[in-house]
Amino acid sequence: MDRLDDLEAQSIFIFREAFARLKRIALLWSLGKDSNVMIWVARKAFFGRVPFPVLHVDTGKKFPEMYAFRDRYAVEWNLDLEVELCPPLDTVDPTLPPAARSAARKTEGLKLALAKYGFDGLIAGIRRDEEPTRAKERVFSPRGQEGGWDIGDQPPEFWDQFNAAPPPGAHLRIHPILNWTELEIWTYTRREGIPIIPLYLARDGKRYRSLGDVDITFPTASRAGTIDKIIEELETTKTAERAGRAMDYESEDSFERLRRGGYL
Amino acid sequence: MNILATDNAIAVPTALTRPLVRIVIVGHVDHGKSTLIGRLLHETGSIPDGKLDTIKAVSVRRGVPFEWSFLIDALQTERDQGITLDTSQIRFQTASRDVVLIDAPGHAEFLRNMITGAAQADAALLMIDAVEGVREQTRRHAYLLHLLGIHQIAVIVNKMDRFGFDESRFHEIEGEIADHLSSFGLSATAIVPISARDGDGVAKCTPALAWHTGPTVIEVLDRFSPARSLRDLVLRIPVQGVYKFDDKRIIAGRVETGAVAVDDEVVIMPRGTTARVQSIETWPVPNESRLVRTAHAGRSIGLTLDRAIFVERGDLISAVDAPSKAVRWLRARVFWLHEEPLAVGAAVNVRVGMAERRGTITAIENAVDPGLLSPTEADVIAQNHVGEIEIELAQPIAADLYAVNPRTGRMVLDLAGRISGGGLILSVDGEAGRKAHAQSASGEHPETSFAAQPAREDSPADQLANEAFRLNNLLFGLPPAERVAAFRRAFGGRIVFTTSFGLEDQAIFHLIAEHAADVEVVTLDTGRLFRETYDLWADTERRYGRRIRAIYPDHQKLEAVIGRHGINGFYDSREARLACCNARKVEPLNRALAGAAGWIVGLRAHQSGSRRDATLVSVDVERRLLKFSPLADWTREAVQSFAADNKVPINPLHSRGFPSIGCAPCTRAIAGGEPERAGRWWWEQDQKKECGLHITGATEPFPSVD
Numbered sequence: 001m002d003r004l005d006d007l008e009a010q011s012i013f014i015f016r017e018a019f020a021r022l023k024r025i026a027l028l029w030s031l032g033k034d035s036n037v038m039i040w041v042a043r044k045a046f047f048g049r050v051p052f053p054v055l056h057v058d059t060g061k062k063f064p065e066m067y068a069f070r071d072r073y074a075v076e077w078n079l080d081l082e083v084e085l086c087p088p089l090d091t092v093d094p095t096l097p098p099a100a101r102s103a104a105r106k107t108e109g110l111k112l113a114l115a116k117y118g119f120d121g122l123i124a125g126i127r128r129d130e131e132p133t134r135a136k137e138r139v140f141s142p143r144g145q146e147g148g149w150d151i152g153d154q155p156p157e158f159w160d161q162f163n164a165a166p167p168p169g170a171h172l173r174i175h176p177i178l179n180w181t182e183l184e185i186w187t188y189t190r191r192e193g194i195p196i197i198p199l200y201l202a203r204d205g206k207r208y209r210s211l212g213d214v215d216i217t218f219p220t221a222s223r224a225g226t227i228d229k230i231i232e233e234l235e236t237t238k239t240a241e242r243a244g245r246a247m248d249y250e251s252e253d254s255f256e257r258l259r260r261g262g263y264l
Numbered sequence: 265m266n267i268l269a270t271d272n273a274i275a276v277p278t279a280l281t282r283p284l285v286r287i288v289i290v291g292h293v294d295h296g297k298s299t300l301i302g303r304l305l306h307e308t309g310s311i312p313d314g315k316l317d318t319i320k321a322v323s324v325r326r327g328v329p330f331e332w333s334f335l336i337d338a339l340q341t342e343r344d345q346g347i348t349l350d351t352s353q354i355r356f357q358t359a360s361r362d363v364v365l366i367d368a369p370g371h372a373e374f375l376r377n378m379i380t381g382a383a384q385a386d387a388a389l390l391m392i393d394a395v396e397g398v399r400e401q402t403r404r405h406a407y408l409l410h411l412l413g414i415h416q417i418a419v420i421v422n423k424m425d426r427f428g429f430d431e432s433r434f435h436e437i438e439g440e441i442a443d444h445l446s447s448f449g450l451s452a453t454a455i456v457p458i459s460a461r462d463g464d465g466v467a468k469c470t471p472a473l474a475w476h477t478g479p480t481v482i483e484v485l486d487r488f489s490p491a492r493s494l495r496d497l498v499l500r501i502p503v504q505g506v507y508k509f510d511d512k513r514i515i516a517g518r519v520e521t522g523a524v525a526v527d528d529e530v531v532i533m534p535r536g537t538t539a540r541v542q543s544i545e546t547w548p549v550p551n552e553s554r555l556v557r558t559a560h561a562g563r564s565i566g567l568t569l570d571r572a573i574f575v576e577r578g579d580l581i582s583a584v585d586a587p588s589k590a591v592r593w594l595r596a597r598v599f600w601l602h603e604e605p606l607a608v609g610a611a612v613n614v615r616v617g618m619a620e621r622r623g624t625i626t627a628i629e630n631a632v633d634p635g636l637l638s639p640t641e642a643d644v645i646a647q648n649h650v651g652e653i654e655i656e657l658a659q660p661i662a663a664d665l666y667a668v669n670p671r672t673g674r675m676v677l678d679l680a681g682r683i684s685g686g687g688l689i690l691s692v693d694g695e696a697g698r699k700a701h702a703q704s705a706s707g708e709h710p711e712t713s714f715a716a717q718p719a720r721e722d723s724p725a726d727q728l729a730n731e732a733f734r735l736n737n738l739l740f741g742l743p744p745a746e747r748v749a750a751f752r753r754a755f756g757g758r759i760v761f762t763t764s765f766g767l768e769d770q771a772i773f774h775l776i777a778e779h780a781a782d783v784e785v786v787t788l789d790t791g792r793l794f795r796e797t798y799d800l801w802a803d804t805e806r807r808y809g810r811r812i813r814a815i816y817p818d819h820q821k822l823e824a825v826i827g828r829h830g831i832n833g834f835y836d837s838r839e840a841r842l843a844c845c846n847a848r849k850v851e852p853l854n855r856a857l858a859g860a861a862g863w864i865v866g867l868r869a870h871q872s873g874s875r876r877d878a879t880l881v882s883v884d885v886e887r888r889l890l891k892f893s894p895l896a897d898w899t900r901e902a903v904q905s906f907a908a909d910n911k912v913p914i915n916p917l918h919s920r921g922f923p924s925i926g927c928a929p930c931t932r933a934i935a936g937g938e939p940e941r942a943g944r945w946w947w948e949q950d951q952k953k954e955c956g957l958h959i960t961g962a963t964e965p966f967p968s969v970d
Contacts, residue, residue, distance in 0.1 A: 003280040003284060004280060005563070006562060009562055009563050013504070013564050019505065020505050020577055020618075044546075045564070047507065047509065047546075048548070049509060129355055132338030133338045135338065135354060136339070136352045138380070151349070152349060154380075155376070155682055156376035156379055156684075158379055158383030158384075158412075159383055159674060161676040161686075163681060163682055165681025179364075181355055183280075187280055238313045239312060239313055240313070240315070243312075252322055256338070
């Protein structure tokens with residue numbers, strides 16, 4: 001059986017479990033390649049619609065191409081889009097290194113959205129192969145009252161049975177594409193014809209492999225100007241996908257600290 | 265078998281058509297699981313540029329020796345303490361396979377994490393330290409692999425360098441572990457001597473291991489097969505949900521085993537109702553020539569059926585000639601992960617597929633710690649131990665024997681929503697199973713007398729759930745207009761219909777007046793309804809010649825709310841709004857329903873996202889009654905045309921943009937395109953437009969809100 005069909009079927013299964021087991025869910029749309037694949041798969045799971053809100057937690061510092069993409073496809077895909085603006089930098093833990101601190105505004109924005117809408121489940125497009133603490137995630141991953149991740153006390157999860165009874169005020173992160181790789185995301189994007197933000201394609205010898213805020217995201221050297229070329233490139237590269245995301249590299253545990261605090 | 269050098273591995277093209285094998289590495293703490301993973305990543309050239317240098321530099325800075333395990337132990341505490349806390353996964357490639365390597369912690373206290381990782385694997389490497397030999401977690405993990413249904417196991421004897429690669433020490437361990445595995449019917453596909461730290465035996469057999477004639481670790485990985493496809497078994501589709509986004513009623517689920525095709529006859533278990541598959545639904549909708557007509561195991565699909573039979577989440581769609589069993593008793597071999605030991609009499613939640621039932625443990629046998637060499641039997645199953653249990657279920661569940669179907673023959677136990685154990689179903693045939701077991705066990709346990717135990721009495725909640733199950737089956741197939749009368753005939757006790765004179769309520773009132781006189785009709789007069797609503801109330805009484813009983817708020821409670829928040833305080837805060845709703849609606853409703861056995865309401869699944877699951881008959885756990893929504897599956901258009909055809913009086917506000925009408929200060933007209941209930945408490949950002957009438961106990965299968 002085809003690998004992409006298997007991944008798609010598993011992701012659809014997870015979406016349907018989240019929809020059935022939780023009362024109020026939203027899909028976190030970062031506008032990147034991964035969350036676009038998620039939206040696509042959600043539409044397959046629910047036969048053409050996304051039957052819950054799609055939430056963009058907006059730092060206000062995304063690339064203009066990302067905002068243009070959001071505004072176009074929110075309409076074209078008939079999404080129930082909610083935009084939550086992140087609070088300013090001075091509300092964020094000052095002991096974090098600068099880029100991580102900047103990224104942590106998103107955690108604060110998430111907390112605001114959770115308080116405002118009372119979501120008990122947030123669907124997020126993280127993948128195991130991106131980063132080693134994400135590799136340790138559950139598909140249904142509990143978050144505490146403050147949104148924090150208690151990695152020392154993750155519940156057992158097996159045989160596609162999920163823990164989905166968060167205590168009041170807490171929520172679950174649901175990770176439908178946790179087991180996909182970057183290569184599989186791009187191969188699926190090509191197969192399904194899913195639109196992408198052009199920043200992923202090389203211009204002047206550089207392209208973005210991972211998109212975040214303008215000031216803490218950097219392009220990597222690449223000649224891949226088409227999706228076909230990106231796939232070729234990924235089959236041989238030894239550069240990490242998030243090499244251009246400054247907040248991952250400031251100190252040995254900066255990303256772990258971000259994630260324990262409730263970051264994606 | 266090819267040995268991979270670093271550069272070769274990178275050059276292998278990654279067509280996604282290569283077999284993908286998931287392999288878990290298990291074994292006792294400190295026997296070198298994470299180290300082997302780091303080494304394998306290195307040997308296959310799978311480490312990103314700069315990663316090794318970064319980790320080496322960090323090790324120097326912190327004054328600790330470099331460890332290969334730092335590559336996979338992502339958490340600071342894991343690296344600080346040199347142990348793995350939680351399971352992780354990493355991808356790499358061998359010559360012929362894409363491999364998902366699953367690291368599993370070796371500490372007993374993290375057994376739940378080991379199971380989380382191992383349950384996803386097709387095959388396992390069991391690590392044994394040549395110095396320490398077979399230890400407690402070696403035995404425990406091996407037994408759990410067996411319970412998780414993993415049969416491809418290779419044993420890796422690590423740290424051979426510490427014994428100078430001594431062949432006789434290797435054979436000693438080989439014999440010990442082979443004995444243990446064979447005690448529960450397993451045998452290793454290979455046993456490999458290695459030094460994970462230095463690489464001997466990992467990708468190649470170095471001169472020190474010249475005596476070893478078997479495969480290297482990488483060769484072992486290349487011999488493992490992906491999990492067997494389950495498409496040759498009979499059809500099983502656990503229903504995840506029933507969606508009615510437009511006119512189609514689509515049953516969503518994943519084909520666990522077998523295959524399904526359009527026109528196949530299927531049986532819905534445990535109900536036993538049958539239907540034919542009318543279509544397999546997909547999106548984007550393909551053109552006629554490419555419509556999907558067959559779906560195999562592994563696909564997540566949608567189905568429509570040719571007959572309107574009741575189907576809900578938790579049902580199991582089965583092949584008609586080999587249906588699953590409908591069981592209220594089962595026997596299983598389980599592992600237990602909760603701190604609180606599992607004892608006879610414990611109430612648990614049993615999950616098989618998407619079905620969940622409450623159950624009671626009626627017997628426990630063979631409860632042991634699988635980590636001990638000669639375990640003694642206990643009468644409870646302690647945390648991280650295993651045993652055999654018998655369970656009686658409150659309602660029937662669809663299930664198979666594990667031997668017949670590995671997917672629908674396994675179950676998970678949870679306590680208050682937290683997964684606490686799991687196991688394989690050994691027997692489902694209550695009386696026969698008990699007797700057979702009592703006989704076979706009589707030699708060892710002459711006192712065993714399960715068959716003599718009286719059948720457990722159903723609790724009132726169980727009786728209600730059984731009644732809801734029966735009524736859903738009965739009512740679903742009826743034309744909607746006949747359901748109200750059928751509900752009255754089929755159900756004893758007092759039935760109350762609460763109306764707020766909305767479109768749906770008026771249609772139901774018409775049905776009651778015409779066909780089911782013995783239903784009480786009441787309305788909650790909040791005191792702040794629209795003038796049009798009061799006029800309609802009077803018109804309706806005139807048209808049908810029947811008085812509608814009015815229930816009023818408790819004046820003291822209402823006076824207190826208004827004293828605290830002011831006459832229009834509900835606009836100021838959600839708290840004030842809910843206090844007002846509570847005094848004017850929820851408390852009077854509870855009085856109206858006191859002593860009632862059934863409650864008829866006008867909910868429809870289409871009204872809003874949070875009402876998507878409205879089912880016909882559900883249990884209101886708090887109020888201990890059955891709640892019946894006769895129009896649950898009607899569209900608004902269908903109700904409108906029913907009202908027009910039968911000259912049912914309706915509220916003139918509906919034609920002025922008010923599809924949903926509540927209290928006058930709290931309802932506004934909506935614009936085209938807004939959800940039907942968008943005009944209720946419109947100033948609140950919260951999307952859950954509820955007053956609290958329709959919030960019921962958490963155990964209701966389909967929570968609904970008003």
